[in-house]
Amino acid sequence: MKVTQNVSPEDKKVINRIFWRSFTVFASRAGATKTHAPGFMYSVMPAFDEYYKNDPEGHRKAMMRHTTWYNITQNVGTFVMGLVASMEKKAAQDPEFDPESIVAIKTSLMGPLSGIGDSIFWGVIRVIAAGIGISLASQGSILGPILFLLIYNIPAILTRYYLTYMGFTVGDTFIQDMYKSGSMKLLNKAASTLGLMMIGCMTATMVKFQSKLSIPISGGKPIMLQQYLDQLWKGLVPLLVTLGCYWLLSKKVNVNWILLGVLVLSIVLGLVGVV
Numbered sequence: 001m002k003v004t005q006n007v008s009p010e011d012k013k014v015i016n017r018i019f020w021r022s023f024t025v026f027a028s029r030a031g032a033t034k035t036h037a038p039g040f041m042y043s044v045m046p047a048f049d050e051y052y053k054n055d056p057e058g059h060r061k062a063m064m065r066h067t068t069w070y071n072i073t074q075n076v077g078t079f080v081m082g083l084v085a086s087m088e089k090k091a092a093q094d095p096e097f098d099p100e101s102i103v104a105i106k107t108s109l110m111g112p113l114s115g116i117g118d119s120i121f122w123g124v125i126r127v128i129a130a131g132i133g134i135s136l137a138s139q140g141s142i143l144g145p146i147l148f149l150l151i152y153n154i155p156a157i158l159t160r161y162y163l164t165y166m167g168f169t170v171g172d173t174f175i176q177d178m179y180k181s182g183s184m185k186l187l188n189k190a191a192s193t194l195g196l197m198m199i200g201c202m203t204a205t206m207v208k209f210q211s212k213l214s215i216p217i218s219g220g221k222p223i224m225l226q227q228y229l230d231q232l233w234k235g236l237v238p239l240l241v242t243l244g245c246y247w248l249l250s251k252k253v254n255v256n257w258i259l260l261g262v263l264v265l266s267i268v269l270g271l272v273g274v275v
Contacts, residue, residue, distance in 0.1 A: 007169060010050065011089075017046035018085060019164045022078050040070040040081070047085035051092040062088055065103050072110050073117025075156045080109050082167025123199075125152055131202050207238035212273055 007015065025039035041063060052059035072080060087102045129151035137144025211229065214222035229236060241262070248258050 014046045014050050015164050015168055018043055018081050019161055025074050035069050035071045037067050037070045041066050044081050044084050047088050051089045068103055073114050075121045075160050076113045076117035078160045079163040079167040080106050082164040086168045203242045204235050207242055209237040
């Protein structure tokens with residue numbers, strides 16, 4: 001990959017250490033005002049140690065700069081980590097460089113990168129991986145959890161690695177060029193559309209409801225309620241259940257309570273003979 005070329009051995013060591021440390025970025029949380037700032041500081045600390053090794057005061061100021069709020073989808077956040085490392089190197093070498101621009105650019109990239117990262121990794125790749133994994137696991141295959149981990153983590157780790165180098169070598173012009181060319185808008189639209197399609201497919205195939213209720217007919221076969229539900233709108237009840245869970249999530253109801261509620265409802269409906 002071109003992004004890993006033309007990087008000095010010293011800088012490669014710094015970037016690789018940032019890459020490995022980036023896996024811990026969400027391991028700590030410093031409240032609502034700073035969120036994952038401690039994890040970010042730990043991840044980019046190799047850059048501070050290398051570029052400010054002869055400047056203790058510069059090292060201290062660099063750490064203070066990055067105590068501000070930080071929260072980006074971790075699989076794409078390494079782009080900002082590489083970018084910050086590159087800019088801190090410039091700040092250490094050039095007295096005329098404005099260090100406040102580092103935080104400004106980092107903050108400005110949080111929204112766009114999180115939008116892309118959430119759409120691709122949470123909305124598409126994770127859904128595809130879960131769909132394949134659950135399908136195989138429901139058949140009793142050990143490949144279910146294995147494929148889930150591989151399908152999600154291989155692209156996630158590769159993206160994390162190369163974006164660290166890309167942030168260091170390409171810098172802030174990358175996002176600006178994507179906006180100018182319209183690629184950013186196209187990428188967001190494509191990822192969102194694909195994510196909605198996958199969620200719709202999973203709802204139709206994995207949320208099951210089969211009613212046992214019937215209307216007895218004297219001298220004839222009973223009328224099965226499920227048959228008429230399917231004729232009215234196949235998959236109507238699973239869709240309503242999914243939309244109901246989504247509505248509860250939008251009202252900030254804890255997901256564990258929603259899961260518990262679905263479990264209790266299923267048990268009750270099973271005991272009274274509805275399903």
